[in-house]
């Protein structure tokens with residue numbers, strides 16, 4: 411239900427103060443829903459930009475530039491007099507005093523608090539995983555991964571010149587969900603481009619991209635025929651897909667599985683799962699749900715709280731059948747919008763309403779020109795049609811007209827001249843986070 415806009419009085423200080431922690435899909439949708447309303451909003455993020463996470467893998471595999479998938483949060487709200495952005499990391503929350511404390515020690519008080527902190531990579535306690543495997547959850551992760559992948563290829567060529575023999579190179583991607591599928595497909599294409607177009611002197615037959623998962627099929631959230639299609643397509647681009655493989659340890663140069671096999675590898679990319687718990691501020695008193703998410707009631711308020719809310723990946727949002735909403739961008743956007751409406755209801759002494767997730771489908775790309783999408787009512791679209799649907803949807807949700815235009819031009823260019831990504835090693839990426 412859309413809430414009509416109310417004019418914001420000149421004296422902002424007298425308005426109820428809503429603090430939103432996180433400028434991802436959920437936090438931005440919440441703050442947008444509160445913009446130009448009779449509340450004062452502070453949106454806090456540790457980065458001064460919003461990141462479009464679904465396209466990170468294209469940054470990591472040199473298809474897009476970091477700036478194509480990020481947008482300054484301050485700019486999003488530049489025209490909303492009642493919304494201000496605060497750059498910083500929220501360290502802790504004091505629900506008794508309605509205060510959040512930032513990393514620099516400053517305190518911000520609130521009347522309503524929205525937890526929209528998302529999730530981070532979950533390493534499930536696998537020894538060596540957090541140290542040696544490369545996750546893909548922030549823009550800095552994507553830049554680091556791109557640097558590493560391109561550097562490994564450059565170093566391999568140097569070794570091949572010294573030894574007069576192309577070395578064996580293995581890249582392992584752990585996790586057969588959408589991120590693992592998309593990354594392994596794009597990585598295989600990147601290697602082919604580097605050899606065919608950039609003249610990298612390596613023997614493609616000695617380079618492997620291996621996608622491993624403990625499950626018996628890829629994309630388990632999709633119907634089986636979509637999984638089978640994804641596997642066929644990945645294999646046709648040269649990716650080895652291995653199921654039933656449980657990782658027990660990772661070190662600098664190898665990965666070991668529960669069946670005892672150890673594979674020498676140059677890079678391990680970790681796309682095996684996420685945890686919301688590690689992203690939450692300290693001292694948050696909230697019952698923990700699946701994946702470390704905070705449990706919320708039907709109106710998205712934390713249980714036992716009258717003024718703390720959670721949205722997106724951070725929240726275990728109940729569905730009608732006793733399950734929880736998946737951690738996806740549309741859930742974050744819809745829950746953020748709903749949360750904004752409910753805060754306004756509370757501010758105006760009205761009753762809140764329950765959140766209902768409208769499932770518009772899920773999709774994943776499998777390299778250039780192929781994707782699978784499951785639309786509502788179980789309709790599966792694959793191949794070029796699925797890919798075009800994927801392109802359209804991602805462009806639609808990308809923040810900022812300039813970013814949309816740049817990405818559209820980039821993709822169109824790559825469609826007709828596919829090796830055109832920015833294959834740059836930017837040495838200072840480690841300082842970006």
Ligand SMILES: Cc1cc2nc3c(=O)[nH]c(=O)nc-3n(C[C@H](O)[C@H](O)[C@H](O)COP(=O)(O)OP(=O)(O)OC[C@H]3O[C@@H](n4cnc5c(N)ncnc54)[C@H](O)[C@@H]3O)c2cc1C
Pocket residue numbers: 431432433434435436437454455456457459460461463464465466467498499500501526527528529546547588589689690691721722723724737738739740742773774
């Ligand atoms: C690689 C990848 C690919 C994906 N692909 C898809 C896809 O194709 N389709 C899809 O629907 N979903 C996809 N997802 C999932 C989707 O991106 C998430 O569900 C969505 O981003 C959740 O939104 P959110 O606002 O809850 O969290 P996020 O978008 O993660 O935003 C959280 C924000 O909170 C900030 N933050 C966290 N802690 C603090 C703190 N203590 N202080 C200040 N700021 C903080 C972070 O910096 C971040 O900006 C993908 C995710 C990843 C990682």
